[in-house]
Amino acid sequence: MDEKFIEIQHAEMSFPLKRGHFQALSDVNLNVRKGEFVTLIGHSGCGKSTLLNMIAGLTRATGGLLLCGNREIAGPSPERGVVFQNHSLLPWLTCHENVHLAVERVFGATESKHQLHERTSAAIALVGLTHAEHKRPHEISGGMKQRVGIARALSMAPKVLLMDEPFGALDALTRAHLQDELLKIVAATGSTVVMVTHDVDEAVLLSDRIVMMTNGPSATIGEILSVRLTRPRERVALAQDPLYMEYRTSVLEFLYHRQARPAMKDAA
Known part of the structure; x- marks a missing residue:
C-alpha cells in the first residue's frame, strides 16, 4: 500500500x-x-x-x-464514486433499477444487457440487499437505502x-x-x-x-x-484496546483543545 x-x-x-x-x-x-x-x-x-x-x-x-x-x-x-449523506434514490424505481442506472451509464456501451444485470446484482449482493433488490425506497429502512447508495457507487467499479x-x-x-x-x-x-x-x-x-x-x-x-x-x-474487542483509546484521545485532544472554538474555550 x-x-x-x-x-x-x-x-x-x-x-x-x-x-x-x-x-x-x-x-x-x-x-x-x-x-x-x-x-x-x-x-x-x-x-x-x-x-x-x-x-x-x-x-x-x-x-x-x-x-x-x-x-x-x-x-x-x-x-471516483461518491456516496452522500442523502442517498438520493429515485423513489419510483426499485433498488435494482436505481443501481442499474449507474451501471448502464458507465458500462452500457461496452457490455450486454445480461452483463449489466449481473453487475447490478453483484453490487447489491455486496451490500447484503439481494432480498430487497426489487423493493422501492419507501419500502425499506433508512439504513437499507444508504446501502443501496453504496451499492450504486460500487457498481461503477470506481478506483476511489x-x-x-x-x-x-x-x-x-x-x-x-x-x-x-x-x-x-x-x-x-x-x-x-x-x-x-x-x-x-x-x-x-x-x-x-x-x-x-x-x-x-x-x-x-x-x-x-x-x-x-x-x-x-472488531468493535467490541477494540473498545478495550489501549491503542484504540490512545488514538481516540489524540483526535479528541486536537478537536476540543488545540482547535477548540471560542464557545468551547469559554465553557472550559
Whole structure:
C-alpha cells in the first residue's frame, strides 16, 4: 500500500462574495495511497466536504493541483464514486433499477444487457440487499437505502470511493452495523476510500489515517494520525484496546483543545 494514488498539492478554495471572497481552504497537501482508508475530520465549516468535492471533481480548486492516478482531476468521473449523506434514490424505481442506472451509464456501451444485470446484482449482493433488490425506497429502512447508495457507487467499479458522512443521519445501532459492513466491503474490494465524518470513534474504527482539519476560514490540514490497528477490526474487542483509546484521545485532544472554538474555550 505504498503507491501514491491521490495527490493534493497546495490546494486552495475560495468563494466569491459581494465584497471580496471567502477563503475556505488554504495550502492543503495530502497524498492517499492505493487501497488506503482515509477519514477527514474537523469542526463544522472546516472545509471537509469542500475538499471531498474537489477530489470528486464536483468543485474545481481555485489554486493548486489535484491528481488521481497521475491524471489531473478536472471534473467528475466514474473512477471516483461518491456516496452522500442523502442517498438520493429515485423513489419510483426499485433498488435494482436505481443501481442499474449507474451501471448502464458507465458500462452500457461496452457490455450486454445480461452483463449489466449481473453487475447490478453483484453490487447489491455486496451490500447484503439481494432480498430487497426489487423493493422501492419507501419500502425499506433508512439504513437499507444508504446501502443501496453504496451499492450504486460500487457498481461503477470506481478506483476511489468518496463518502460524505454517509451514516450521519442514521440511528446509533444502524450506524454501527453499516460501519461493520463497510469494513467487510472495503476488505473484499480493496477500495481506496476517503470519507468525511464528525464521529471520532467512526474515524478510529475505519481508518488507516485520520486527517484532522483546522478551523476555517483558510482551513488546512492540522495533523495526520496513522492508525496502526490490525485488520480485520472488531468493535467490541477494540473498545478495550489501549491503542484504540490512545488514538481516540489524540483526535479528541486536537478537536476540543488545540482547535477548540471560542464557545468551547469559554465553557472550559
